[in-house]
Amino acid sequence: MGDQHILGFGEDILRLDEHPISRYFGCNTFNDTVAKARLSHSTYxxxxxxxxxxxxxxxxxxxxxxxxxxxxxxxxxxTHFTHWFLPMTGVTAEKHDAFIFWDKNNPGTVIETLSGSQLIQGEPDASSFPSGGLRATFEARGYTAWDPSSPVFIMGGPSGKTLCIPTAFVGYHGEALDHKVPLLRSMESLSKEALDALKFFKHPAQRVLSVCGAEQEYFAVDLELAQQRPDLMFANRTLQGARPPKGQELEDHYFGSIKDRVLGFMQQLELEALKLGIPVKTRHNEVAPNQFELAPIFEQANLASDHNQLLMELMKSIGERHGLAILLHEKPFAGINGSGKHCNWSLATDQGQNLLDPGKTPEQNLQFIYFLTATIKAIHRHGGLLRAAIASAANDHRLGANEAPPAIMSIFLGAQLSQVLDIFERGENKGTAGKGILSFGIPNLPDLEKDATDRNRTSPFAFTGNRFEFRAVGSSQPIAFPLMIINTVVAEALQELNHQVQQDQVQSGDVLASIIKVVQKTLGETKSIRFEGNGYSDEWKQEAGRRGLPHAADTVAALKIWEEPAAQSLFIKGGIFSAQELEARLHIRHEQYQKALNIEAQVLREMTETLLIPSILSDIGDKSQSIKHSIDASQSVLTKDSPIGQLINRQANLLNQAQSEVMKLREILDRAENQSDMHARTETFGYQVRPAMDQLRQTLDKLEELTDAAYWPIPKYRELLAPLI
Structure with missing residues (x-):
């Protein structure tokens, strides 16, 4: 495709089906095709x-x-350009500057220009972004640095377009203030160790990339209804809401036909994403009502991270154009499934070979077994860190419930691959069962080839044919952080295996024999992390305890893992973080947890005191007045002791209970906010504020079921989760 087919093409195409996707994919990016056409050969x-x-x-x-x-x-x-970056807030940041500058040759006139230094380096104010103590407020200088591996792109606006330059964000002394820098560092570390491993197999690769395809789940609800709920507007989830008559019990939403209103949104979202070079591929209904998923093709990890952040921005803005509020929170509604972001992770060489592809005969693929063993070793040693990587106030609502993976990290390999590793560990020279055939016994239906592994939706880290699927990541979370963790722990595991092989080779003189010996030993040492059963069961929790696997049930517990010596050593020795950068991230994660719960508690308190209690009081007053009129009219049907009278008494008692609980919530919030110690403050929010909110919610949900719908001041679940026709 020549440059002339790209110029101006993005704004001209308005439908997915106007042209083949291959003709306009990436047309709003300065991609390799455009660069080759516009730059001199040496510069290109x-x-x-x-x-x-x-x-x-x-x-x-x-x-x-x-x-x-x-x-x-x-x-x-x-007309403008911006350095587009991902600070530790978890949402992208940008400052727009026009291309114009004074024309020195014509006073009073301007010209458009962009210098090389403006492209490569920017200088935003670093003092207003989270730094975890790395920067004082008066230390404002920070730098953004162009990441050329992520193509620049153009974003449209109501009255113009902006050139967006993906960048890293660092402080004045080079300290990482974003998610991109640690991810890039981890990719370099992983590539180095993987290349050292490939030398054992005489592989010609020059670079190894971690690659990712992130499946993005989300809810879509009517925008006008969502805007009437303060909790959705300010806390991104419903803090009160009785269950609707119908939820997901009938299992009729998953993979169901997509309604036109949502399909229209999806198609426009995909169109804009494809123009920006985001390789979106799959769309479908998810399990819960009004829950959906969008999944891309694999990309190198830093590009996948940028694209996922960009995709979440597009989802929200395009959703609004379609009258939809796109909810990315992990648990926007109680009583139905929450949302996750399955990170499919693998390793690929610069020549395109997937190092986690077992091939048709995995038992004979020693290179595959070596990299698989390194990954198993990494999760076995640092499963707790993997759990800590996805810890958040929002994700606590879904992890460990019967809708998401447990908070205990384990690896699922599937029966065939487990058999391959067991046989390999024992040193037996046996073949393994190949792929089976599914026959329907019906002449006009074809026989199907079975995959080597089944799917285990209860596993947090499951091998799915040629990749690992990390299913515990939250739907709103930037994937850069968990990807960085996976890269780092696998790099360390590869480094140790490589060293062991090299040491043994000195004695054996046979590199393949040394590899087999080291892998066999490692497989025996790491069996406890492998689990093929039901991760939802109570039996697994008990079994995991016997195996010595860490179980951080919530974020409060998970954050402590960052302070363990093994975690500190891993990141500092691996060159991913300095001690100061690591401490800063720990502080920021504590702050984010505390602030998220504080916002939720304040919103719930305000909703209760200013919306719900007054409305319930009005309903009780009208009902009581009706009974009084009935008694005055000598109508014995409605009395204080009648079923209706008892209903009002129950409603009034619950209202008194709600008032007491909201007062208690106020007291606990004051106590939490006055805590000066970071750990004590986090524990107060997690173990006192959150339970107080849950208790108040239970009471309010009961009151909703007793209150006249005409008096209820906010949209109910039955309205929010009604089909979007």
Missing amino acids: MSLKSMSAGGGSLTPEMAQEVATAIKDWAMEQGA
């Missing part, structure tokens, strides 16, 4: 090398690239 090759992790640009080359990008962007209609 230098940029390509830089994007792949090596080389650099001279100042002259940087200026050539900047001018080419600016010209391309202006031809697309862009």
